[in-house]
Amino acid sequence: MTALEDTLDILAVRHEAVVAAYELATRPEQQEAIGREALERLGINPAAATLDGAQVPSVRLALDVSVWAWVEMQAALLFDFSADGGSYKRSQLAESAARMRRLAEERAAAAGLVGFGWPAIEVGCVRLDCGGF
Amino acid sequence: MAVFSPAEYAAMRQAQESSMDHEATFLRYDPETDSCSGQLVHGTAAGVRVRCGLKQAEREPGKMENSDGGVVGPYVLRLPRWMGAETRPMSRFVVDRAHGLPLARPITLEQVGEAAVGPSGVVVRARSV
Numbered sequence: 001m002t003a004l005e006d007t008l009d010i011l012a013v014r015h016e017a018v019v020a021a022y023e024l025a026t027r028p029e030q031q032e033a034i035g036r037e038a039l040e041r042l043g044i045n046p047a048a049a050t051l052d053g054a055q056v057p058s059v060r061l062a063l064d065v066s067v068w069a070w071v072e073m074q075a076a077l078l079f080d081f082s083a084d085g086g087s088y089k090r091s092q093l094a095e096s097a098a099r100m101r102r103l104a105e106e107r108a109a110a111a112g113l114v115g116f117g118w119p120a121i122e123v124g125c126v127r128l129d130c131g132g133f
Numbered sequence: 134m135a136v137f138s139p140a141e142y143a144a145m146r147q148a149q150e151s152s153m154d155h156e157a158t159f160l161r162y163d164p165e166t167d168s169c170s171g172q173l174v175h176g177t178a179a180g181v182r183v184r185c186g187l188k189q190a191e192r193e194p195g196k197m198e199n200s201d202g203g204v205v206g207p208y209v210l211r212l213p214r215w216m217g218a219e220t221r222p223m224s225r226f227v228v229d230r231a232h233g234l235p236l237a238r239p240i241t242l243e244q245v246g247e248a249a250v251g252p253s254g255v256v257v258r259a260r261s262v
Binding site: 078083 | 141144145148149152186188209211249251252253254255256
């Protein structure tokens with residue numbers, strides 16, 4: 001087992017709905033791309049030996065971000081349309097994926113993972129993310 | 134120049150077909166090859182099963198009466214694109230399932246006029262019979 005294989009196991013269980021909706025079980029290259037991105041964001045080599053217990057919570061949070069970012073990209077080109085007696089608002093999927101990705105990023109940042117927070121907001125010369133110091 | 138790419142047309146067809154939540158038996162009106170025609174033997178003939186989207190036509194009043202005093206319900210059916218070559222006026226659709234469950238009272242519809250074949254599906258006007 002490798003860290004990547006462990007990550008794909010987490011993906012299959014934790015994001016069962018996404019795996020089913022996009023038939024990821026039959027697209028191993030896409031699953032691996034999502035898993036690799038999550039591990040690389042944490043600085044873990046995908047080919048490294050199996051994940052240890054201390055890494056698993058961080059991998060879960062990073063995987064959430066990677067999965068929703070991937071769904072967001074899949075949905076980006078979907079346009080709303082009305083044709084042939086039907087009306088479809090496919091942009092709802094992109095909005096929902098973007099919302100879930102931001103939520104996952106906030107959770108990862110709140111857990112102390114580096115690189116998931118939004119850039120610090122600066123107003124004039126006062127930084128709002130440093131407690132006024 | 135194509136307005137949409139083939140992949141976009143395919144995605145539109147998929148969106149259209151994934152929201153067809155009724156199922157019907159299609160009986161093609163075919164008097165040339167079948168003297169009693171599909172519509173007259175609709176109770177016993179083996180027809181083609183097809184998924185479709187069904188809604189009552191938006192018009193006021195919502196129902197009409199024919200000259201015998203019977204009620205005629207106008208409907209609009211959405212069909213998969215491959216049905217474009219199959220539909221024909223006076224063909225019948227016996228809608229007997231909706232949302233995966235059998236209907237307590239199947240609806241028998243008869244196609245009125247030619248079908249409109251569009252990029253994502255086929256639209257057929259029909260009346261209840």
